Amino acid sequence: MATLPDSLSAKFKGSFAYKTVKDRIPSILVKVIDVLARSYGKFKEDYGKEGVEEAKGVVGLLSGLRNEMQTDKPVLPLTDSRADVNLWNRYLEEVRAVQGSQPSWFTSAWLYVECYMYRRIQQAFEASTMLRTFDPFRAQKEAGLLNSESPIQSLASYVQQATQDPASLSQQDIHKLLNQLIQVNLWGNKCDLSISGGSENYQKHDPIQQLASLKSFIIVDQTDQIWNRINQPKTSKRVDLVVDNAGFELFSDLVLAELLLTTKLADVIHFHLKVMPWFVSDALRGDFMWTLDILRASSHAAVSRYGNLWHGRVKDGTWVLHEHDFWTCPHDYSKMEAVAPDLYADLAKSHLIVFKGDLNYRKITGDLKWPHTVPFSQALRGFLPTALCTLRTLKADLIVGLEEGQAERIESEAEEAADWMVSGNWAVVQYCDQL
């Protein structure tokens, strides 16, 4: 096996990893502490004095975590009773062996320490009894959806109108609509709360109207390969969505899923959700369900119609929700078959897996310092349960599958050239069905 590039890491000063570990994730941690401190009154109401004491205990643990991070202390083994503890602690041993020194925040792989931070936040909550399932990011995720009301309404109206008589749609109509909704879905990924450090980052523009102006920012576009794959005749067609952020992005995932079923391009959709609060805005099962509740309660006819239709789909099994610990573990996806063979085998039953967003892209490609022109298929390093694609806005200094000279052209032409790889303003649609 050819030697692999180094991992992105905060050991590289000036890198986005360095800025993230030095500034961005500590500030996310401070925001979690702030949410807790501002909720003491609510905890007292809900759980009495001991609830407040527990919250103060969690704040103490998180303050300690922040100090560990900012003084580059060693990564510590996990000690709570979640089922993934042994996996995380084995991983720590593997990193220690490979690194030949104590894994720590500014010396180890960025992907590892950033995932570890969110797992340590969960450990702080696991130490309490009443706050164990408290999601410190829930309020921000709900605000994200509630503040996207107008793009949600315009998208719901547009899709409802376009698919009111599915039998009358030509292949060409369906192709055009799928292209549009893949792009809406792709740009929905700009609005994540980790890149924004937890501050507001809402979808503001009309999702369909904005597509033309954004098209040139899609620097690799293999949508046609997705179309060819999804159009292949097959008895039962399952499509899996490994979703990313709650809010408008999740709504755009649901709209894309609905289009696939309404046009009979697929007959069942599987969604993969996180099992704990993750990268601020990533969607848990609870986020998926309250999103449906908010849509159902909408005064907008098309929105509430979709909310009710989708509530029914979860009940009738045409939409299947999954949760697996693997999605919130430190491993990149090349290790899935070995570490989570059940998940890998289940994904292999799918006709197409759609991976959403930047963290998934980092885990698919291993978060390594690849040359930009290395083929996407090579960066998978053997991970291919079935045909897969990634819809990702660039929010980390990692990209593969570019043509020779393409990165240089972007850097010379872009207004905000300096941060073109981390601003979320550029995007890729990449596909692979053979290694």
Ligand SMILES: O=P(O)(O)OC[C@@]1(O)O[C@H](CO)[C@@H](O)[C@@H]1O
């Ligand atoms: O996966 P997403 O929601 O598209 O993005 C996650 C993210 O915002 O968090 C990390 C930086 O903190 C990067 O992977 C990326 O910038």
Ligand SMILES: [Mn+2]
């Ligand atoms: Mn995310």
